[in-house]
Amino acid sequence: MLELALDVRRGSFHLQVECRFASEWTVVFGPSGAGKSTLLRLLAGLDRAHQDEPVRGRVAFEGDTLTDTARGLWLHPGHRQTALVTQQPSLFPHLSVAANIAFGLRHLDHAARAARVQHMLELVDAVELTDRRPQDISGGQAQRIALARALATGPRLLLLDEPFSALDGAASDALLDRLQLWLRQRRVQTVLATHDITDALATNAEVLFLREGRQSALGPANEVLASERKRLLAHLSAT
C-alpha cells in the first residue's frame, strides 16, 4: 500500500494530495498541467526541496516511510526500491543499450548481471538492440529500453509517466499486457500517470483523478471516469 500526504507549491501551482493507493495498479488521470508528473517525481524522491518552495508531506510504502518532512526524513531515490519511467527515455548516451540496463546492477556478479539484462531485453522485445547506442535506436525502442533499465533493479514500486507515448497503439497494448503480467507475478505496485482516458480505462485499475493539483476523485475506473467516458462516447458519436 502506498500512502501519501503532500502539499507542494511551485510558483502559482499548488499540489495538494492526501490518499492511499491500495490497488496493484493505480492510474493518476488528469489533463496536462494537473500535477501528475510532479506527483510521481515526489513519490520517487526526486523533488526533495526547491530553495524557496519546500516539499511538505509524507510518503510511505508498505509501512516504510520514504519521505516525512516533519521528521526531516528523505530517503535517497536509489534506496526507495522505486523505478520511474517517463516520456523522455533519458538513456545514457555514452553507454550501449546493455550497459544502460546494467547500470543499476553493480551489486550483481558478471554472469547474473548479463542474465538479468538478457531477461529484461526479452521482456521488452528488444534483444536485437543489445549492442546499439541510444542515438542509433528509435524513440519507441528507447522507451522500451528505459522501461527495461528501470525494471532490471527489481523495484517494489513502479511509477510510469506516460512512458509509451512513442509506441504505436498495437505495440503499446502488447507491451502493456506483457508488463502487467510480469508485474503481477512479482507483486510490483504500479502507478501510471496519463491524460489519455483509453489508457486509464484499459487497465481497469483504481483511478486518482487530478484537477489543477487537487484530487477530484479516487476509486474504480468505471466510477471515477464515468462522466469522462460519456463525454468521449458523445464526442465519438458526434463525429
Add this chain to the structure above:
Amino acid sequence: MDWQAFALTLRLATVTTAILLAIAVPLAALIVLGRSRWLAVVEALATLPLVLPPTVLGFFLLVLLGPRTAFGRGIAVLLGHPLAFSFDGLVVGSVIYSLPFAVQPLVAGFASVEPALVDAARLLGAGSARLVLSLLVPLARRSLIAAAVLSFLHTVGEFGVVLMLGGDIPGSTRTLSILLYNQVENFDYAAAGRTSAILIVFSVVALAIIYSKREKRVSPAGGSRA
C-alpha cells in the same frame, strides 16, 4: 637554450594540472549538484584568482607560507623546508592561481548534462561519486580536456605568482617565463626571442594536438531516429 628551465616548467605544469583536476572535478560537481546556499561563496572563492592581480596573490602566498605566520612555520616543520622559494611552493601557488581555469570549464560542462540523466542515475542507485565518475565526467569529456589544457598552458605561462613566491633559483623556481624576463633585463633579445618562440610554439602545438583528438559531440537524448 636553458633546458633546465624548460624541464622545470613542464614538471610544474604537469604536477599542477594533475592536482587541479583532482580538486576541480569534485568541486565543480559540488557546485553543480549541491543544494547549499553557501556554494555561491565557494564558487566565488574558486573564481577569485581570475580577477586578483597575480602579484597580489603571490605576495599573500609569500607571507602566508613564509616564517612570519604560524601556518608557514608549521608547514616548514612538516616538510623540513619552507614552501616559499621552493618548487613545492610554486606548485601551491600555481594550483591556486589556475584553479578557475580548471573549475569553470568543468562547471559549464557538468551543468550542460541533462538533469533527466542525473535523475535516472540517482533512481538507479548512483551515489555522488558514481554520478560524477560514470555520468558527468564521460558526458563532459570535452570540458575535462579544456580544463586540463587551460590549466597546463596557464601554468606554463604564469609569471607574477612565480616571481613573487619562488624568486629566481635555477633548477628550483626558474621557469621559462622567469628566464625570458632575465634575458630581456640583460638585453639578450635573441635569446628572449628563442624562449618566446618556444612558449608560443609549445602552446599552439599543445592546443592543436588536443583539439584535433577531441571526439564528436554525443547527443544526450536517446532515440534520435524516431
